[in-house]
Amino acid sequence: MGLNFGMHSVTLIQVPDDPDGFLSADQLNWSIAATNAGRRAGRACWARRLAPALGARRLLLLIMPLYALGSLAVGLGDHFGWTLSGRVAMFVALGIPEGSVRGYMSEIVPPTAPCPLSALLSFMLYLGQVLVLAVAPLLRWQVLFIVVGVVPAALCLSGLLFLPNSAKWLLSRGHSEEEAVRSIQFFRGTQVDAAAEVLALVVVGQLMLAMGLNFGMHSVTLIQVPDDPDGFLSADQLNCALLSFMLYLGQVLVLAVAPLLRWQVLFIVVGVVPAALCLSGLLFLPNSAKWLLSRGHSEEEAVRSIQFFRGTQVDAAAEPGTWRPLLLASIQMVQFAWCGGATLLLITAFVLDPVQISLSEYQRATLPAAFAALVCVPGGIIIERYGRLPVLRLGGVLSAIGCAAVAAYFFLAAEPQERLGWIVLAGAGLTQVAFVGMLANVAFNYVTELLPNKTRTSGANIVLVVMNLSLFALLKMYPLIRDGIGLGGGFVIHSLVSLCQVFFATFCLKETKGLSLEQIQHLF
Known part of the structure; x- marks a missing residue:
């Protein structure tokens, strides 16, 4: 993926x-x-159907040939x-197994080391960018496409021949516990406690009757107040009290009683009785299990x-809910795509082309990836060491400052731009520190940890x-953004989105440092 x-x-x-x-x-x-x-x-089209049945390993074995064929189409087509x-x-082939592969990695990694491994995977991605840009001056782009398609596919296929499936996938498909234990011991060593992961508890419960009664009072007041001889509410004042949705049980109850009472x-009644x-x-x-x-x-x-x-027959180890962590992880990835670092990494040449610095085109394009x-x-x-949330907040602040520095350069007049090209490099460097070293590692850990x-x-x-839709919109719209409001x-x-990242990390996410995947799920 880094090569691409x-x-x-x-x-x-x-x-x-x-x-x-x-x-x-x-x-x-x-x-x-x-x-x-x-x-x-x-x-969207294939991952959900193929991944559960095949598992990450078999899925990659089937998909890598498609990736190589795509590169040949680019390289040989005219x-x-x-x-x-x-x-x-090529990217369909990368997209089909990506979620499965990240889930596979989260399952085979020891609970104490998810972030270092995630950082190592990120390093390989950016190393791929550096390698392809280092070789690019020597090869025509179509020849280079064949290289970045065939070589990684061959390496991936040969490596997969020696890797087992994850223990969780094996158990979910009816394989024996002995085979699952062998898988864990293959990745973590023979001394590992293969029975260490245990599901915990979750419960969600809410009482909404009182709120429903009050929402039903919206209709009652709309009916009675305009005709009340002692009425003291204007139409505008009455409208300000209305909310946007109804809870139907409360409405039915209060409307049934309304003809009998002023x-x-x-x-x-609807205040005292529900209270x-x-x-x-x-x-x-009792209090909720989560609390x-x-x-x-x-x-x-x-x-x-x-x-x-x-009831006493309930499975207290039932699977936690999915929608809330799914929503949080999706919002996090939208912010990740639009915080500025992705722009610098994916279309570096497009962004740095007008900057007045004494570097070649390839050197400009290589700098962000090498720094990453x-x-x-x-x-x-x-x-x-310090946890996800502090680093995520700091990353948002540094990304906002870095993007603001890059924006400031493009708002300068032509003469100062000739002397101050280093501002863009400094801002881009700071943005990359935040994006790669902080935001990316935490964001991709949350993708697998929260679910x-x-x-x-x-x-x-x-x-x-969701992330790729955001990146597609980013890449397709950026020429329009440049022509409309300029790169500045x-x-x-990007700077504003980075600030939103700070608030999102502060008010919506929770710290997961040192927790197992099961413990993390009960936080959300």
Whole structure:
């Protein structure tokens, strides 16, 4: 994948000057933007069907030949149709197994080392970008596409012959416990406790009757107040009290009683009666299992809470819910795509071309990827030491500052720009430190950490589809952004999104440092 990201910059540099070039500027833009659409299509159309049945290992064995064929279509074709279809096919092949592979990695990695491994994977991605840009001056872009397609596919296929499936996948498909234990011991050593992972507890419960009664009062007041001889509410004042949705049980109850009572008396009833019922009921209700566990209470007390609400026959180790962590992870990936670092990495040549610095096109395109490769592994170590949330907040702040510096350069007059090109490099460097060393490592860890075991693979695929849709929109819209509000305006947008990242990490996410996957799921 890193090699393919590097090819974005290679094509931006070589295609416009290619004497045999057959791609227009708009076709080149489509060939780059469509790659993320290909990744999205791979996950949306095939990943959910193939991944659960085949597992990550077998899925890769089937998909890598498609990836290599796509590279041959780009390398040997002499028409825009071949280039577009080949690049889309390559990224479809990368997209189909991506969620499964990330789920596979989270299952085979020891619980104490998810961030260092994630950082190592990020390092390989950025190393791929550096390698392809280092070789690019020596090879034509179509020849280079064949190399970045065939060589990685061959290496991947040969390596997969020696790797087993994950223990969780084996158990889910009815394989023996002995085979699952052998898988764990293959990755973690023979001394590992293969029975260490245990499902914990979760419960969600809410009482909404009182709110429903009050929402029903919206209709009562709309009916009675305009005709009330002692009315003191204007139409505008009445409208301000309305909310946007209804809870139907409360509405039915209050509307059934409304013809018998004056609206002000009815307000007293719907206030006092639900409050009395709620208070009397709360005397007999225990706290939720989630709250008990978060406050250090025993697991036995949490189990009793679940069994109180669901009966003694309930499976207290039931799988946690999916929608809330899925939504949080998806929002995180949208912010990740638009915080500025992805722009610098994916279309480096496009962004740095107008900057007045004494570097060649290839050197400009290589700098962000090389810098990313240097900071991603130390970033993973820092995250493991200080936790996800502090690093995520700091990353958002640094990314906002870096993007603001890049934006400031493009708002300067022509003469100062000739002397201050280093501002862009400093801002881009700071953005890369935040994006690669902090935001990327945490974001991709959250993709697998937040989702329940049962839906981790499909959930990860959905989250990555969201990310790739965001990247597709970013790449397709950036020429329009440049022509409309300039590159300075584009990086103002990135800076604002980075600040949103700080608030999102502060108010919506929770710390997962040192917790197993099962413990993390109970936080959300």
